[in-house]
Amino acid sequence: MSSxxxxxxxxxxxxxxxxxxxxxxxxxLGAEIVLFSTLFATYAVLxxxxxxxxxxxxxxxxxxxxxxxxxxxxxxxxxxIAVHEMRHGxxxxxxxxxxxxxxxxxxxxxxxxxxxxHYAHEGATLQASAFWSSFFTLAGTHGLHVTVGIGWAxxxxxxxxxxxxxxxxxxxxxxxxxxxxxxxxxxxFIFTSxxxxxxxx
Amino acid sequence: xxxxxKRIPVQHLVGFVLSIALTLLAAWAxxxxxxxxxxxxxxxxxxxxxxxxxxxxxxxxxxxxxxxxGHVPWNMMLHGFVLAAILVAGSLFTMSFGFSHDHDxxxxxxxxxxxxxxxxxxx
Numbered sequence: 001m002s003s004x005x006x007x008x009x010x011x012x013x014x015x016x017x018x019x020x021x022x023x024x025x026x027x028x029l030g031a032e033i034v035l036f037s038t039l040f041a042t043y044a045v046l047x048x049x050x051x052x053x054x055x056x057x058x059x060x061x062x063x064x065x066x067x068x069x070x071x072x073x074x075x076x077x078x079x080x081i082a083v084h085e086m087r088h089g090x091x092x093x094x095x096x097x098x099x100x101x102x103x104x105x106x107x108x109x110x111x112x113x114x115x116x117x118h119y120a121h122e123g124a125t126l127q128a129s130a131f132w133s134s135f136f137t138l139a140g141t142h143g144l145h146v147t148v149g150i151g152w153a154x155x156x157x158x159x160x161x162x163x164x165x166x167x168x169x170x171x172x173x174x175x176x177x178x179x180x181x182x183x184x185x186x187x188x189f190i191f192t193s194x195x196x197x198x199x200x201x
Numbered sequence: 202x203x204x205x206x207k208r209i210p211v212q213h214l215v216g217f218v219l220s221i222a223l224t225l226l227a228a229w230a231x232x233x234x235x236x237x238x239x240x241x242x243x244x245x246x247x248x249x250x251x252x253x254x255x256x257x258x259x260x261x262x263x264x265x266x267x268x269x270x271g272h273v274p275w276n277m278m279l280h281g282f283v284l285a286a287i288l289v290a291g292s293l294f295t296m297s298f299g300f301s302h303d304h305d306x307x308x309x310x311x312x313x314x315x316x317x318x319x320x321x322x323x324x
Binding site: 015019022023026027029030031033034036037038040041042044045047062066069070073074076077079080081083084132149157177178181182185189191193196197198199201 | 209210213216217218220221224227228229231232235238241242245246248249253256257260261272273274275277278280281282285286288289291292296306
């Protein structure tokens with residue numbers, strides 16, 4: 001690999017700097033997997049230790065959780081289209097699909113905040129029991145990641161308006177798309193092992 | 202590889218439809234199928250792993266010819282997954298396996314432990 005720019009292929013991979021940035025981001029995602037696995041392990045161990053607070057099966061609602069899951073799955077899909085548009089050099093397509101992604105992400109966050117308020121109202125707070133502490137830490141860490149992702153994407157959209165598509169900005173958009181898809185991967189496991197198992201057991 | 206001006210890449214569309222279908226299937230398996238609990242847990246966790254695979258391979262450009270497979274550090278990703286599996290399974294094994302909330306059966310053992318603790322209390 002030489003330091004000069006390649007003339008073909010996706011723009012984000014054309015410079016050596018772009019390639020190593022993407023490689024570095026994958027390493028970060030590997031570390032994120034381990035971070036979330038510690039939270040999942042804590043949750044699994046503390047499962048059922050609800051003390052005097054409500055049991056998860058009493059509070060979890062399939063409808064709300066399914067809506068949240070569909071919002072996030074669809075946002076991951078639209079984020080993929082945004083990168084597809086970027087690869088065809090369409091600034092407008094990239095911005096449009098990314099804004100749709102952000103609206104879906106905000107919808108997800110809205111439901112999650114509503115859900116947390118609802119649980120707290122029913123007596124399941126962070127301090128209520130070991131189980132609810134681990135639940136709010138796990139789901140809350142994911143929600144925090146979504147919030148950070150939305151802020152990050154807004155900053156990138158401002159940069160896109162100022163500088164257009166270059167090897168640098170396209171690399172940044174590609175990396176946030178990886179981040180966004182990764183949040184979906186984490187959510188799939190929260191949906192399955194927290195909500196579905198919580199409603200069954 | 203594919204036509205240049207496709208508005209929505211087929212691979213993403215297939216991945217999206219599959220993830221929605223797998224989500225609904227998991228919800229049905231958990232709440233509508235009436236299977237034994239252990240089977241439900243195994244089934245929906247398997248579905249989750251498949252769905253994570255869809256995200257990684259169909260959306261995240263992990264196997265993409267034109268970007269040389271996205272420069273993914275496979276060895277490090279594998280370390281991440283293996284560590285995650287060990288952390289979750291190991292924690293459950295050491296902390297929860299064989300543990301019961303029902304203390305009646307272990308009453309005798311607990312008394313013995315308490316006595317031992319009392320004996321060691323003076324140290």
